[in-house]
Amino acid sequence: METATLVTFIVYLVGMLAIGLVAYRMTNNLSDYVLGGRRLGGGVAALSAGASDMSSWLLLGLPGYAYVAGMEAIWISAGLAIGAYLNWQFIAKRLRKYTEYAGDSITVPDFLENRFRDKTKMLRVVSAFVILVFFAFYTSAGLVGGALLFETSFGLTYTQALWIGAIVIISYTFLGGFLAVSWTDFFQGILMFLALIIVPLVAISEMGGWSETVNAVGNIDPAHLDVFAGVGAIAILSNVAWGLGYFGQPHIITRFMAIRSTKEVPKARLIGMTWMVLALFGAIFTGFVGIAYFAGGGPGAPLAAGSEETVFIAFTQLLFNPWIAGFLLAAILAAIMSTIDSQLLVSSSAITEDFYKAIFRKNASQTELVWVGRLGVLVIALIAVFLAYNPESTVLDLVAYAWGGFGAAFGPVIILALFWKRMTGNGALAGMIVGFATVIIWSNLQGGLFDLYEIVPGFVLGWITIMAVSLAGKEPSAEIQEEFDSVNSSKY
Structure with a gap:
């Protein structure tokens, strides 16, 4: 690797660690460490949610x-964009209000226990277990991505690359908690966005323009x-169904819980969706022009x-000056870090x-709890490193499994908990278990209908x-129903 590329890469890493140290000095209690004291502005919340x-x-x-x-890849992107918009439009404001009303809840399991007045602790324990299981796979996907980056860029072995990436990411999450994660995600989101605009534009220009790229x-x-081409109804439905996952991703919806005020949500939605749509198109065009550039007798x-x-x-290595290449490669690490740090933090809060x-x-x-969180x-990071040890693992497969698991286990629970007054704690617990189990079982079956992405049957069931369980049981207590009505009538 060029010295200039290495220097810019290191400067970026030092900057992220510096943010972690600053946030460390601002983290005084568990609420600060897990939710940043509910003081995120709209812009930071939007880019932090998008980057994570x-x-x-x-x-x-x-x-x-x-x-x-x-261009078949457009189906996944369309599903994600629709799901993200609906999440911002209907879940963000309602969840921000309800988590504060329901005992000032700072985690998803905390909210579910307080929402349904669950004295048995089963909702809290089961939901925390689901978080730990699927985040182990999700975090390992990020570590595989980091290993690919370090292995390809620095000529390291896969194992060396895996450990270097893990150490960097763990360090600032360990120190700064939610504030470090959110601030670094904000800057990383900007870097990712610029990289995904610059790289495909330069690559298309190298091919002679868009028409020449398409012809090639x-x-x-x-x-x-x-x-x-090559996609049937099941494949299209599976790709679009990625959008269902948004309603149940703990590392995303905690940004809604942490936003300063519901008045910030419209601004955050606009910023977040603009960022997301342009970034998705940039990613697709990067791969698309790559076909012409690398696969068909092109320059590469x-x-x-x-x-x-x-x-x-x-x-990045072929088209750019080494100084610019360093920052573009840092954008990949930014994407990896911005998600793993959030996942580690949510998993830590579950523990x-x-x-x-x-x-x-x-x-x-509070001091004891913060250190237990660290x-x-x-x-959790060490478990994820162990899962990522297989160099044959692919980022897409690991993410798909974890994304589907969260979407099916938590998506229906979160939506109905926020909007259905008749829902009961037993209904929430049963639905979570059925969604979780369906994803596990369905993903191990193959052929015909079983090729459908497991999030669909998991979400529906x-x-x-x-x-069914809620309607079969007793109505929620008067206290629970009154709190639901209070959230409905709240104007802020």
Whole structure:
């Protein structure tokens, strides 16, 4: 690697660690560490949610998919954009209000327990268990992406690259908690956005323009230009269904809980959706022009089989000055870091708030809880490193599994908890378990209908279970219904 590229890369990493140190000095209690004291502005919340949402999938997985499949990749992007908009439009404001009304809840399990007055702790424990299981896979996906980046860029072995990336990310999450995560995500979101605009534009220019790029791709395989080529109804539904996952992603919806005021939500929605749509198109076009550049006798040498997810990295190394390449490569690390830090933090809060404090140490001091949270970050990260040890793992597959798991287990529960007065705690618990189990079972079956993305049956069966169990049981108590009405009547 060029010295200039390495220098810019290191400058970026030092900057992120500096933010972690500043946030460390501002973190005084568990609410600060887990939710930033509910003081995020709209812009920071929007870019933080977007950056933590997209991860290395946006710069590695999606461009790699577009490189292999062509414009078929638009279906996933369309589903994600629709799901994200509906999440901001209907969930953000309502969740911000309801979590404050329901005992000032600072985690998703905390909210569910307070919302349904669950004295058994089962809602808290089961939801925390679901978080830990699927975030182990989700975090390992980010670590695989980091390993690909360090391995390709620095000539390291996969194992060396995996550990270096893990150490960097763990460090500032360990120190600064939610504030460090949100502030770094804000800057990382800007960097990711610029990279996904610059790289495809320069690559298309190198090919002679958009028309020449399209013609070159069509000459390689006309199917790459057809969004319906090679995809049947099940494949299209599976891709679009990625949008369902948004309603149940703990690392995204905690941004809604942390926003300063519901008045910030419209601004955050506008910023967040603009960022997301342009970034998704940039990722698709990166992979699409990569077909012409690398796969069809273009200027670049063909990418090796199995390394399609490195198409963005290949462009940065071939098309840009070493100084610029350093920042573009840092954008990949930004995407990886911005998601893993959020996932580690939510997992840490599940251990601290939902297991340690709720079950073992109800009277633990704030300082003790913060340090338990930091140790939780270390433990979860080590488990994720172990899962990522397989160099054959792909970012897209690991993300798809975790995304589907969260969407099915939590999506219907969150939506109905916010908008259905008749929902009961038993309904929430049963729906969560059914959604969780369906994803696990369905993902291990193959052929025909079982090729449908597991989030679809998981989401549908979870929703039906919640309604059936709730209607079969007693109505929620007067206290729960009055709180629901209070949230409805609240104007702020």
